[in-house]
Amino acid sequence: MTKTTVRKREAAATRAAILAAARERFLRESYDSVGLREIAGDAGVDVALISRYFGGKEGLFREVVAVDKEEKLIREPLTAAELPAYLAQLVVEDGDDHRQHRMEMFVIMLRSASSPKAGQIIRDLVHLDVLGPLAEIIGDEHAELRANMLLAILMGIGVLRTIMRVDALDGSPDQRAECEDRFRCLFEAALSC
Amino acid sequence: MTKTTVRKREAAATRAAILAAARERFLRESYDSVGLREIAGDAGVDVALISRYFGGKEGLFREVVAVDKEEKLIREPLTAAELPAYLAQLVVEDGDDHRQHRMEMFVIMLRSASSPKAGQIIRDLVHLDVLGPLAEIIGDEHAELRANMLLAILMGIGVLRTIMRVDALDGSPDQRAECEDRFRCLFEAALSC
DNA sequence: GAAATAAATCAACAACTGTTGACTTGCTCG
């Protein structure tokens, strides 16, 4: 048996379909309120396959965030001076797909961080892959506190927009540009005050 | 039967005990992950009493936030100039009980906002009792956007501290005072930039 | 074409969810 081209009914494809459907659900609801049967229904597969492929719900969630994590949340080659403008663009969310994807990642983290099961996974991710890189970019003596402030603003805006459904950014292109300016200004303040 | 002193085995007291236990749980977990049996266990009562007194889980949650809401989230007599210092104190959380209680309210809101059942209750509360008063205090032409920015910072810090368990504020009194200064500065920036 | 094997399905499981009705306890009033 030549193992390379096995996957007779495309196991990899269904695995990917489950992963995509799960990401979509976790983007809109919390870990606890999403049922495996809903995810399976969206993906067009049987529920049993999820536990089979991912070892269970927790394994599935862990893989969803692990996939997103690979395309680093905070892009490395970035100076402290570029940070405010970069984060402001991230927030307004009309950038390229990668950037949008990155903001969605924050939403997934926010939605499930209060679940006993998923919480630890999320917390580890935040410390290791967000706060660490951010502090490294900032690099000054108060780097840690400032990284916290930046992330707080980022998280807060994420909460308001997607979870609380506050629509400060749902205006005309002009209004959005104005918002971006103000947010950039806010991020600058967090770095220099 | 003189109705005034009825409550033979203190119905009001058990009701209060349930409410207190529920608040404590909702402060630490999400709406979906908290079970009525856990709450009943903490309060030392039978599970059945919860559905009996509050009409169900959703009714219980609605009453928990309604109680907190009474002592207004944003105290009314406050000028725009006083706002940054007030919010910074709120964040550092070593104020009086009322203030601490108010910050906890934000945590309850954050934890359960992603639940399909509890989400709408929370969203209504945010719009009506937080963003409204905030915008009114600010009062200038960009009041709405600025209220959003303030709340975003407030929410973001709440997320980081309690949900993500980032410990920027767990230092010495000196460090806490320094943090308070920086946050006040950040709130000022949100109002004036 | 037949055996072998991976992929997908089905049905059922045990555990838990919130909720309800019937029952028991304990207090108060006539």
Place this chain on the structure above:
DNA sequence: CGAGCAAGTCAACAGTTGTTGATTTATTTC
């Protein structure tokens, strides 16, 4: 005292949750 009634208990419900074993279906290899 004993009737009445509120407060609390108990057990069970119908529904859902994640998960597992046996079974069927489709694909490949000899």
